[in-house]
Amino acid sequence: MFLSRTLLKRHSVLPGFDLALGVSLLYLGFIVLVPLSAAFLKTFTMTWPAFWGAVSSPRVLASYRLTFGASLAAALLNAFFGLIVAWVLVRYDFPFKRVVDALVDLPFALPTAVAGIALTALYAANGWIGRFLEPIGIKVSYTPLGVFVALTFIGLPFVVRTVQPVLEDFQKELEEAAATLGATRAQAFTRVILPVLMPALLTGFALAFARALGEYGSVIFIAGNMPMVSEITPLLIITKLEQYDYAGATAIAVVMLVAAFGMLLAINLLQAWTRKRQGR
C-alpha cells in the first residue's frame, strides 16, 4: 500500500502495483544496486594517492589506450560496414538473404569464449585467414590487431540492427522528391537519406563502442595479453584480483564503470534524438 500511495500519479482499477513494483525494486536492489555500490564504497576506503596510483600506473594507462583505441576503431569499422549491410538487407534482394539477416545476430548468441577461440584459430599464422595475411607482414592473432578483430566481431550487430528499422520506415517519397528536383543518386544519399539515418547510425556506433569497452571473453584468447602491448583493461582487473589486490582491481573497475555510465547516458540521449527525428 505504501508504494501505491506515495508513488502512483493517478488511481488505477488494475491490481498488483504494490506487489509488482515491490518485487522489482527488491530484486533490482539485491542483484544490481547493492553489489554495484560495493565497488564504489570499496574505493572510498582507499586514500586518494593510493587510488590515483592504482588507476594511472603506466601499465594501466597502456591498457586504457588499447581498450579505448581498439573499441573506437572497431566501432568505426562496424559503423561503416554496418550501414552497408543494413542498406543491402533492406533495399536489395539476393539468395539466402533471410539466412544472412538472421546470422547478423550471431555475435549476440554465440558465447564470447567460442568466438574468441574461433577467431584466434582463423587469424593465427597457420589459420584459414591468417596464412594469407602472414606473408604480407600482417600479424593478427596475439597482437593489438587481434583485439580489434575480436571487438569488431562482438560489435557487429549493433549498427545493422539500429539502422535497419529506420531504413525500412524511410519514406521513399523523399528520395523521389530529391530526384525530381535534380539531385543525383549520390546527392540524394548524402543530403536526404544519410541525415535521416544519422541518429540511428550514431546510436549503433555508441552501443558497439560501449559493448567493446567491457568485452573480455573473446579478446583474451586472441590478444596474447602482453603487458603494455596487448593487455586490455578488464584483463588487468582480473590479474589484480588474482594477486589479491582487491582495492587496485576495484579502483580500475570504478574508472571503467564511470566510462560505461557516461556511454549509457550518451546512448539514452541519442535514442531520444532518434525518436524525435522519426516523429514518434
Added chain:
Amino acid sequence: MTVDTAAATLAHSPAARTTIAPRTALAATAEPAWVRRALIGVALAFLAFFLFVPLAAVFYEAFKKGLAVYLAAITEPDAVSAIWLTLIASAISVPLNLTFGVAAAWAIAKFEFRGKNVLLTLIDLPFSVSPVIAGLIYVLIFGLQGWFGASLRDHDLKIIFAVPGIVLATIFVTFPFIARELIPLMQAQGQEQEEAARVLGASGWQMFWRVTLPNVKWALLYGVILCNARAMGEFGAVSVVSGHIRGQTNTMPLHIEILYNEYQFSAAFAVASLLALLALVTLVLKYAVEQRVKKQRRDAGASAPPIE
C-alpha cells in the same frame, strides 16, 4: 540509349512514353546494377570474414580429428559436469529473471508512477557493465575479504568459488533481457483489456493468466530465448567468481578455456561446437518468434489486439 534519342522517341511516339517513363522513374531512386552488386559483395565479404568463416571454423576444428575424438571430448566426466553446471545455472537464473521481468513490466507498462524513467534506466544498467566487473562486485560482497566473507566462513557457506556465485553472476548479466522485451509491447497494448476483465468480474490472477499472459507470450518467449543463450554462454563474469575447479565449478565456457590453454584444441572446439549449435538454434527460434512479435507490435500500435 542516349538522352537525345530518348527525347526524340518520346516526342514522336506517345506509345513509347509508357514504356520508357516508368523505367526512368525507377532509376531515379535505385542504384545502377553494378553499384548494387558491389554493395552486396562488400556486405557479404565483411560478414564472411567476421561471421560466417569463424562459425564454420568452430565445426571444422571440432571434427578435424574425427568423430571418435569429438565424442570422447564431450562425454568425458569433466565435460559432462561442466554441461550440467551450465544447465543448472541457466535453469535457476532464467526463471528468476522471468519473474522479475513480468513484475517490472506490469508495474511500468500499466501504471503511471514517479521515478518510472529512473527505474527503466536502472533495469538496463547490467548491459553497460563489463562482465568482469559484474563478477568483481560479488567477490567484494561475498568473497573472503568481502562484506559478508567472515560470517559466511563462520557458517561454512561458500558463495564465491562455488555454484551460488556462478548463479548470481549469471543472473546479473542476463538481468534486463526479459523485462526489456516485455515493457515496450505491454506499453503499446495499453490497459483496456485488463480493465474490461476486471469489470467483468475476473480476479487479479485470472486477469493475469487469461488476458495479460496470452497477449505477451511471444515477446516473453523471445526474452527467455535471449536470456538463456546469454546465461549458458557467459564467460567473463562467471570466470571471476568460479575459481576454475575442474569437475566442480567449471561451466562449459570455462571448460573450453582450460582445454584451449592446455593445447587440447580439438576437445576445446568440440565443446565449443555444442555452444555454437545452441547459438544457431537460438537464432532460428529468435527469427521465428521475432516475426510474430513484430506482427503483434504492429497490431498493438494500430489497434487493441484481439483477445485470443
